[in-house]
Amino acid sequence: MATSSPKTIALIDSLIITLVAALAYLLFSWLFFPSWLYLLPVFVLPVFLTSYFIIRYSINKFIYEKITIIYRTIGQLKTKPQEELKKKKSGEDVLEIVNQAVLEWSEEQKQKIAELKKMADYRREFVGNVSHELKTPIFNIQGYILTLLDGGINDEKVNIKYLKRAKKSVDRMIAIVEDLEEITKFEAGEMKLKKEKFDLNELVREVVEYMEMKAGEYNAVLTTETPSSQVFYANADKKRVRQVLVNLIDNAIKYGDKKRGMVKISIFDFHDYYLTEISDNGIGIPEEYLFRVFERFFRTDKARSREAGGTGLGLAIVKHIIEAHHQKISVRNNPEGGSTFSFTLEKA
Numbered sequence: 001m002a003t004s005s006p007k008t009i010a011l012i013d014s015l016i017i018t019l020v021a022a023l024a025y026l027l028f029s030w031l032f033f034p035s036w037l038y039l040l041p042v043f044v045l046p047v048f049l050t051s052y053f054i055i056r057y058s059i060n061k062f063i064y065e066k067i068t069i070i071y072r073t074i075g076q077l078k079t080k081p082q083e084e085l086k087k088k089k090s091g092e093d094v095l096e097i098v099n100q101a102v103l104e105w106s107e108e109q110k111q112k113i114a115e116l117k118k119m120a121d122y123r124r125e126f127v128g129n130v131s132h133e134l135k136t137p138i139f140n141i142q143g144y145i146l147t148l149l150d151g152g153i154n155d156e157k158v159n160i161k162y163l164k165r166a167k168k169s170v171d172r173m174i175a176i177v178e179d180l181e182e183i184t185k186f187e188a189g190e191m192k193l194k195k196e197k198f199d200l201n202e203l204v205r206e207v208v209e210y211m212e213m214k215a216g217e218y219n220a221v222l223t224t225e226t227p228s229s230q231v232f233y234a235n236a237d238k239k240r241v242r243q244v245l246v247n248l249i250d251n252a253i254k255y256g257d258k259k260r261g262m263v264k265i266s267i268f269d270f271h272d273y274y275l276t277e278i279s280d281n282g283i284g285i286p287e288e289y290l291f292r293v294f295e296r297f298f299r300t301d302k303a304r305s306r307e308a309g310g311t312g313l314g315l316a317i318v319k320h321i322i323e324a325h326h327q328k329i330s331v332r333n334n335p336e337g338g339s340t341f342s343f344t345l346e347k348a
């Protein structure tokens with residue numbers, strides 16, 4: 001127990017008062033009523049007890065009022081003061097507890113400030129990225145329109161070509177804006193999942209079929225490693241999982257080997273989840289960037305992926321989808337080259 005707790009202060013103070021009162025009593029009775037001398041204990045005890053409890057009560061009341069103000073300031077008023085009062089009654093040093101609470105509160109505030117600063121940096125970078133990404137198509141469109149206005153519109157050789165190119169830039173801007181909208185919805189928690197039971201193996205085959213055209217354009221071959229007879233019932237938002245597969249297979253094709261691209265999709269049955277892997281034999285991802293590929297707008301090789309028509313938002317969306325399912329996604333480089341993306345899904 002601390003030396004200056006309300007209890008000890010009350011004890012010392014009431015002892016002093018009792019002593020003074022006893023001396024006064026002694027002097028008084030000795031001078032006027034010597035027969036009262038033996039009544040000293042009867043007089044002293046109530047004085048001691050009364051002063052002890054009055055002092056203790058006033059100190060506690062005083063401290064409690066001050067604590068309430070402190071707790072109101074640090075915004076923990078609802079439960080804390082009552083709890084503290086209880087503790088105080090059991091003899092603990094209440095001021096030490098308050099001191100601890102204030103220290104915790106200031107630590108919390110420091111962390112919050114650091115987080116806000118990080119968010120501010122993140123936002124600044126994000127806005128910079130968005131305007132940078134939109135600048136290219138906007139300037140392209142401006143260029144084509146100006147050329148057309150400067151007489152190009154009458155030149156049969158370029159007019160349609162330039163309009164088509166301008167349209168391509170508009171499409172790109174739309175793609176960026178749509179992806180951004182999707183990410184914003186995920187981050188605001190507005191994206192609701194429609195979970196259902198479906199066969200993951202069947203979905204993989206469907207997506208592979210859908211992506212075969214694109215694979216052909218890139219000289220890539222898509223293969224599914226799991227036999228079609230096998231059934232993997234997953235519990236997830238089918239449409240979203242489809243989107244994840246399309247994105248990952250699309251990347252595997254785009255960043256795969258230019259001459260003989262090989263994309264393999266496998267599903268592994270673990271005890272309480274399924275693991276889907278999409279692996280390619282392409283350029284791979286430099287080790288130092290592996291943990292950054294899921295960031296918005298992050299590209300390992302800017303020129304190449306922009307030429308491939310990407311917004312750099314695909315993996316950020318994929319990660320959001322998987323995390324909304326409370327599942328995990330990861331990436332690693334293959335020893336023989338290329339990279340492997342894998343994600344888990346809940347079993348139905």
Ligand SMILES: Nc1ncnc2c1ncn2[C@@H]1O[C@H](COP(=O)(O)OP(=O)(O)OP(=O)(O)O)[C@@H](O)[C@H]1O
Pocket residue numbers: 247251252255256280282283284285293298299300301305306309310311312313314315316339
């Ligand atoms: N399979 C892969 N092999 C090598 N690099 C990859 C692979 N997948 C992604 N990357 C790298 O990660 C970056 C981010 O991928 P992400 O899918 O987010 O964007 P993107 O493919 O450029 O655009 P989008 O998916 O919007 O069309 C890519 O630009 C590329 O540099």
Ligand SMILES: [Mg+2]
Pocket residue numbers: 247250251310314315
């Ligand atoms: Mg992509």
